[in-house]
Amino acid sequence: MKKKHLLPILILALCACTPKAKDETITKVEYQANWESLKQYKTPEWWLNTKFGIYFHWGPYSVPAHKTEWYSIWMYAQGNPIRKYHEETYGDLKTFGYKDFIPMFTAEKFNADEWAELFKKAGAQFAGPVAEHADGFAMWDSQLTKWDAMDMGPKRDIVGEMEKAVRKQGMKFIATYHRHWLYAWYPTWDENTDASNPEYAGLYGPKVPKGTFVMANKPTNPLPDATFNQEWLDRLNELMDKYQPDIIWFDNKMDIIGEKYRQQFLANYYNKAQEWGREVVCTYKFTDMAEGTAILDLERSRMSEKKDFPWLTDDSIDWKAWCDISDPNYKTTNRLIDFLVDVVSKNGAVLLNITPKANGEIPEGVKTRLLEMGDWFKVNGEAIYGTRPWKIYGEGPQEITEGHLSEDKNPEATAKDVRFTTRDGILYATVLDWTNEKLLIRSLAAKEGLLESSIKKVSVLGCNEAIQWQLTDTGLEVKLPSTKPCEHAFVFKIELE
DSSP: OOOOOHHHHHHHHHHHHSSSOOOTTOOOOOOOSSHHHHTTOOOOHHHHTOOEEEEEOOSGGGTTOOSOTTHHHHTTSTTOHHHHHHHHHTOOTTTSOGGGGGGGOOOTTOOHHHHHHHHHHTTOSEEEEEEEOTTSOBSSOOSSOSOBTTTSTTOSOHHHHHHHHHHHTTOEEEEEEOGGGGTTTSOTTOTTSGGGOGGGHHHHOSOOOTTOOOOTTSOOSSOOOHHHHHHHHHHHHHHHHHHOOSEEEEOSOGGGSOHHHHHHHHHHHHHHHHHHTOOOEEEEOTTSSOTTSSEEEEESOOOSSOOSSOEEEEEESBSSOSSOOSSOOBOOHHHHHHHHHHHHHTTEEEEEEEOOOTTSOOOHHHHHHHHHHHHHHHHHGGGTTTOEEEEEEEESSOOOOOSTTOGGGSOOOOTTOEEEEEETTEEEEEESSOOSSOEEEGGGSGGGOOOSSOEEEEEETTOOSOOOEEEETTEEEEOOOSSOSSSSOEEEEEEEO
8 A cells, every 4th residue: 555644634534525516406315235225215306407428438448549449358368469569569568568558648738627628519418537447547646556647657646637527527426446347357367478577566556367268248157256356346435435436337247246246446435425425326237236226227328218217328439439639530420419319209318439649639620510410409508408308209210229338230320310308387398310201200190199288389509590490290390490400310309389
């Protein structure tokens, strides 16, 4: 453990507790570390109103910027093209391992306030960093390890700086945590690499038997021991105490962590939040937490139908990777917005990952798309923020394929794809592409029985032109305005009697 002067620690602790106002309306519950007790958790109202957030994969893996954020695992894998690339570019794994990227991760152009301001302009309601990826490098000022961004690389508290900057912009703060992947991430049994050197065990993790090299969607055998489990929990407790995140997000494969440790984390988080006087959100994938104890999260995927429970999906702005790479393939702004609208109509929210460069710059292609999303939100945000799903999510030919990492299987939306949301008695119908033809929204036909009151007025957000419409036996017929109100999806505001 690192030794630090006591005074700065006390100052940090006091500062962490003072700026967050308490919500005196919160009903106090003493959570115990078991699923039955944790099922008392109620989703905060602020989360139901929250639809869009931004986070970022950024760390030593951003230095090679080659192919994937999983560079750190594949550089050690025999026969993998990334290992071949690494050895040809940087040399032998005994002398140049993953640890040697850390001094190159300098982040000299990183400005937390500029990043947070950009996220706010993009329309985000919450934002924050990957606090620790599978690589074992903590992005905060940790007292539990020297392998962190304060002591090495940037020599800055990235999580701490982002927490202050995000809150300054009035957004909720999210920290994401992937440490459970570290167990057997590196071949610590392989004497031909630096990963086997005990001197670097604080980064590469515990010695594991040969053959436990981790793979996605396959069980780890043997499972982590009590020491690894406890360190997983201790770091989370430190992260909570120092930064009081509104949202803690977990990557999948958390089920390799002992159940009692997962339960203890949730109890700690929910009880601490009550001490802070705030309501918080935790997310999980698959069955890593018990249903009803936290918010279900998907990855690069979405639901095909509306759900009666709130859910989240995380997706990357780059089709190919979650970190900056030399040859990115960014999604179009149109695709990002259509995805968001579809998810929100089905009771979901979107956490969009972006890909900063190792030096702290956000690529222009990323920045452009975020600002274009922000321009869209300025016109159409009332159809997203604070809304609830309607009786049906929408209509149209687009069919969504569900499943982990399935988003690349889903087609682009068309002008016949309409998504519904509602708020304060108003129905919003978002059309996912522009058309020069008269629009017919079939779901609003009287025979469908979905409208409980008559339509009083139809308008288009961002347009002052009067809209001609009529309700017929086949649906709501609408003549579109002469000019597009915005780029990308556009919204009919349907006011009811």
